[in-house]
Amino acid sequence: PAVRPWRAIWWRPRAALRAAAAAPAPLSTALWAALAGVSGLFAWAAWRGLGAEARPGEVLVIVLLAGVPLGLAALIIGGVLLRTSGQWRGGHAGARQVRAVLALAFAPVAGGLPLWLLQLALLPAASFGGLPLATQGPLLWLCWGAHGLLWLWAAGLSVGGLAAAHGISPWRAAASWLLAGLIVAGGLGVLFGGSALVIGLRGG
Template sequence: MHQEQQLNPWFSMWTKPRATIQQIIDNNPQHLVLLLAAVSGFAELLEQARVKSLGDRLEWPYIVVATAVLGPITGIISLYLGGALIRWVGSWLGGEASAQEIRAAIAWASVLTIWGLLLWLPELALFGQDLFTTATPKIDASLSLGFALLGFSLVEIILGLWALVVLLKCLGQVQGFSVWKALANLVLAFLVIMVPIMLLVFAFIALV
């Protein structure tokens, strides 16, 4: 009897996310989940440091070290809290996944984000502190560096969009959802958090 070829999730997640996450769920839904959450947490926090121009206050080597320490902690906490919220909200839509399966889907979908960490190596070598600062004198002084930054930015945008698609497909597979229903699951989970926060903010403003 012909045995179905095993997928390597580090590569197959790019093009076969549904089949890949199903293989992981069938074999061991806990496989590398915490490690993936830790590394992707580092990647996310590093990106946040760039977006928030943390380099205006810290040198970039300190930023990398700080995010390497704090990122794994926030990544694992986010996995458990976010996973629980997504499962709870998804149950309103008829979601079938267990908490463990939701965490596996989220963690393994982050494989693309983890691969994206490789882009930081040439970026840090080329741009250094300018990656994390509001002012970018090094990049502004060089047309070639400006084009290089644009190229990296385009790649990161495409990677981010495809990572979202992969997350939706993984979540959809474990929940028994289409991609669009998985998107609704994520949007509702976001609203469950944001609506109360916005109401509290508006109430505070009204009182003040």
């Protein structure tokens, strides 16, 4: 039977990633990237303590409005960077294939959305108020542990997915991720360094 990647990723991840690389589905790819972006922004809101400055409804609106475009932008930029870095490591995938496996790999992060919504509805101050971890109690510790496991799962899938798309070993895929990260870090360094230099030259 044909493998449906978005279902099989939960129990047959290797087959799901290979199927996604072989037959990318742009609409599903965009949907899961958007959901992962929203979930990722929930994580940022909790880390930032956004609930100390905004009500739960406002946190939800901010996360939805910013998370969707950020998820899609990360997918597009990540697809280009990981296509390039993977090809430098001997891979052969195009950006479309890389985007497909990348979005699929972050399905566990998107799967954490129901838990984020429950936390926002039932434990908004504790989850998003910036309280010290030691004061949050065992229930929230379990929530953070679950989110951490989902992110670790997604990280493993992202390496395996890139390997499946490019036809390279997991070690080469991990090196491709590292190379892409270095490219981003270098670009940001040049951007901020150049900005600081311009400000310094203007005497500001």
